[in-house]
Amino acid sequence: xxxxxxxxxxxxxxxxxxxxxxxxxxxxxxxxxxxxxxxxxxxxxxxxxxxxxxxxxxxxxxxxxxxxxxxxxxxxxxxxxxxxxxxxxxxxxxxxxxxxxxxxxxxxxxxxxxxxxxxxxxxxxxxxxxxxxxxxxxxxxxxxxxxxxxxxxxxxxxxxxxxxxxxxxxxxxxxxxxxxxxxxxxxxxxxxxxxxxxxxxxxxxxxxxxxxxxxxxxxxxxxxxxxxxxx
Numbered sequence: 001x002x003x004x005x006x007x008x009x010x011x012x013x014x015x016x017x018x019x020x021x022x023x024x025x026x027x028x029x030x031x032x033x034x035x036x037x038x039x040x041x042x043x044x045x046x047x048x049x050x051x052x053x054x055x056x057x058x059x060x061x062x063x064x065x066x067x068x069x070x071x072x073x074x075x076x077x078x079x080x081x082x083x084x085x086x087x088x089x090x091x092x093x094x095x096x097x098x099x100x101x102x103x104x105x106x107x108x109x110x111x112x113x114x115x116x117x118x119x120x121x122x123x124x125x126x127x128x129x130x131x132x133x134x135x136x137x138x139x140x141x142x143x144x145x146x147x148x149x150x151x152x153x154x155x156x157x158x159x160x161x162x163x164x165x166x167x168x169x170x171x172x173x174x175x176x177x178x179x180x181x182x183x184x185x186x187x188x189x190x191x192x193x194x195x196x197x198x199x200x201x202x203x204x205x206x207x208x209x210x211x212x213x214x215x216x217x218x219x220x221x222x223x224x225x226x227x228x229x230x231x
Contacts, residue, residue: 021050029222038147045065046063047062051222059209061153071156074158074172137168141154154176157185159188180199
């Protein structure tokens with residue numbers, strides 16, 4: 001019997017976020033566009049645009065392009081830590097130092113040194129490996145800011161259970177919180193889970209829709225011809 005596979009976030013995120021904003025703002029008309037490009041050339045997989053009660057425009061960006069890469073890192077860490085090489089290197093260090101102590105006739109001091117060095121290698125490898133993974137996730141999250149929006153969402157095709165007892169997943173949540181990015185996931189049961197709410201950003205001039213190539217089209221659809229385009 002074939003094993004179950006995670007559902008694809010792209011098949012569920014659009015309906016979920018449309019319903020999310022319909023409930024939150026009571027908006028009757030939410031435009032949902034896929035693969036929208038900014039005027040600087042960056043692309044967001046989903047753009048949700050709506051008019052709020054005060055007639056201002058609100059846009060939310062959905063990012064799923066790096067979902068497979070982030071998912072692999074979290075699942076791998078959950079199942080295996082970093083990899084078996086960490087344990088092999090630790091064992092090799094232990095044996096090598098023990099043999100060196102034996103050949104030098106310093107069995108006791110060699111044994112102590114072997115244990116200390118083995119623990120140090122294990123800890124150092126773990127620390128460096130984790131830091132490298134964190135920096136990689138940070139770089140991926142920083143690319144989200146290239147598609148400005150009132151709210152940013154990261155969509156992952158992964159079970160929410162992967163976040164339990166997973167230090168790398170906890171770091172991802174913390175990094176998203178610092179950047180104001182929300183997270184939604186979908187797993188084998190095809191149920192979207194809200195892992196973290198996004199934090200609203202402030203546009204210094206006009207609104208975030210003005211950053212996109214589809215600005216005029218979306219603005220006209222939401223506000224009509226009588227409203228001047230924001231510069």
